[in-house]
Amino acid sequence: MDDLDLPTAAPATIEEFRDRLTEITDGLPRRLRQCADHIAANIDRIAVSTVAELAAGADVPPSAVMRFCQILGYSGFSEMQKLFREAYAPGFPDYSTRLKNLKDGGAGSPSALLAEFIEAGRLSLEALAKSADETALAQAVSVLAGADMVHVIGLRRAFPVATYLAYVFEKMSVPAMLHDGVGKLDHRHALRAGDAVLAITFAPYSEETIALAQDARDRGLPVVALTDRPTSPLARTADAILTVPEVDFGAFRSLSATIALAIALAVAVGSARG
Template sequence: MDGSPSDPGQAPGSVSELLDRLDGLGATLPKRLGQCADYLRHNIHLVAVSTVADLSAGAGVQPSAFMRFCQALGFSGFSEMQALFRAEYRELRPDYAERLSQLRERGEEGPEWLAASFAEAGHKSLVSLMNGLDGAKLDEACRLLAAAGTIHLVGLRRAFAIVSTMGYMLDKMQVPTVIHRTSGQIESDHAIRPGDALFAVSFTPFSQETLQLAARTAERDIPVVALSDTADCPLREAAKVLLIAREVDVGAFRVPTAAMTLATSLAVAVGGMRKDRLTIRSNGSKME
């Protein structure tokens, strides 16, 4: 049955299985098939809605080469591979898009319509978050916070939800954390000591309290990591790293979906690095 020796004979049953196999094949593929593999890895989302001609052109190869590539992956041909992507697409796909279109029939502005709109906005925010995300900056932010003694969090108004969540998660992971509420007193400053770090969150319009705390902390050479919704925010002066999460709005309102997602990722990553540090320090005996 399976003539060629490297062919597993079985086609992948899901997209992630396919990606596994792609990784498995590694660099053993001939030049043109390698181009196909690269192109596929970077443009998975196109498979469901494109033709072999489109894809092969994108990869810079002949259709026949792309065909051979599909077969090298274990499929009978392109159609079988595409079926996989289409099936996955059908399942995961927003029923909410349908819902939105149904809701336009009976008047808008109701809570359900709002929910659908905010959900759609959330999808878009997440997409744009990932499109604009700078891996290096994120790594750096992570490193700074993981290296700190105590992590100080500040964020008011809309931003408070973010620091509240981060504070809760960091605390659960046993990372020393303080949430600052600048209720008039300036005493916050003294709690932030050399060796600590400050994570400041502020969206337009920025609260003076947050900006000032960040500025004073930076002046004392304590590292500040900032999260905002725009790159030209006053925090960029004080911050060693400025992360951006912009939300898609519905009317004048927005859900902090992207910011929340980014902040949570950061918290979990920092928690993970901290755990490693602890494990090493205590000589491997303390786990979990």
Template sequence: MSHPAANYEEIRAEIGRRFPTLSRQLQAIARFALERPHDVALDTVAEAAGKCEVQPSAMVRFAQTLGYGGYSEMQRIFREQLVQRSSSYRERIATMRRAEPNLSRPKAVLHDFVSDSIAHLTHLEEHVTAERLDDAVAIISRARCTHVLAQRRAFPVACYLSYALGQLELPVSLLDGVGGMLREQVHAIRDEDALIAVSFRNYTPEVLELTADAHRRGVPVVVITDSAVSPLARSATVAFDLGDDSDRPFRSLVEPICLAQALVVSVGHHLTGTTRAKAKRPARRGK
């Protein structure tokens, strides 16, 4: 990169691109920067280093690796992103929690999940770009068949995508590995098909391996994961990184399900628009 990233989207992409080549210490800082951008924007270099459990000099070295003259120059990008954001739902959530201190245990659990879901959906809208959505919709719309791959806690997202794309009367295959045939199912995918792969930390090794195999064979891959430095993102044609929720005992599925619904409905709009455009074309007259 001849010049350092000029905005937040560029720096996220650059961190993801460089991540495999970074030292273990710099990889830890990269994860911190992507997962806690508010801290990078607002903390001093010493405070951020303390949270990342590294020396301040390592934070400076990370910024210089990305092409910046120092940490403060990189920090400016994160601060600009923070200023551009809409008013924070997290502040509203904190207020709600202070206002309801005596909720019963089940009600408190529901309240906690609802509050976190509001924050997740706000994050989703702010960080998913129109370009990525358009690219993913185009890949799914032109595919001969769309195959959906996920395991463990990400599997409900794959089930929904398989069901909903089928309701659009699109050829779709849920790669569920019944009978131990997952590897064979993935190897049957052709380059005119598309693969949607979903995985979050701790990533399912088989999903990573088989997605990488499909990508190497030229299959367009749409990835839904939790970080720009996710190993699954390396195999993506288009990647949606939704943020790392690994500090929570249960990962909320609200964000990936909402994204999945948006993709399905957008594909439906795209296909309807294409059909109408074809119908409006004048028929050719015979000679």
């Protein structure tokens, strides 16, 4: 009568919980599997749900959910929920109150603007986490890591990103050249066989950036694009395309997500080169 199936203890942290979940999901009978899937997809709602709600969501009877909790090693649903209720409070404790206060300064007040930009930045970062394309990123890294020199171009609102990339490449000893358009000098003849281009542009796309990318393409150099949509004009010329979902507030975008992606790219390239 011994239950030797599950000598493992119940997960005590959310990390462990996630691991355990992916670990056991295969090889679970139909109903229990529905539970696992639904819970995995709604892990953040466990803390505020009832057994009945979860069961309805997974389209199983409540008893199935109970069994599932027990398979995971808990005595029941309540014990499992406890984990999530306690862990709950991710940076949120005071943050939203504070934002509210800032906004109370009145629409258009400096503090209210700040609150809006902070919020836009945060949303952008979260959206990036959700939408980032790992494959494209890996490919971009490999393209740039193999280049003799990286030519960085980004103008107008993409310029800050380009300059930060240039700074990071410099710090990581990656040979890089920033095409900044100073003096309307055109440096396209600096492109040499073995080099690669990293082009950054957002709608309305800057002509010079697209032209440089096209030029590189014509000469057979690989191009990595950092842009806002898969339909961007850079898509045609790029060997790897990274899109970044930036939330605008008013006429200006936050750049938070773009910069996060850009630095990750640059650092990855830097370490790939050793």
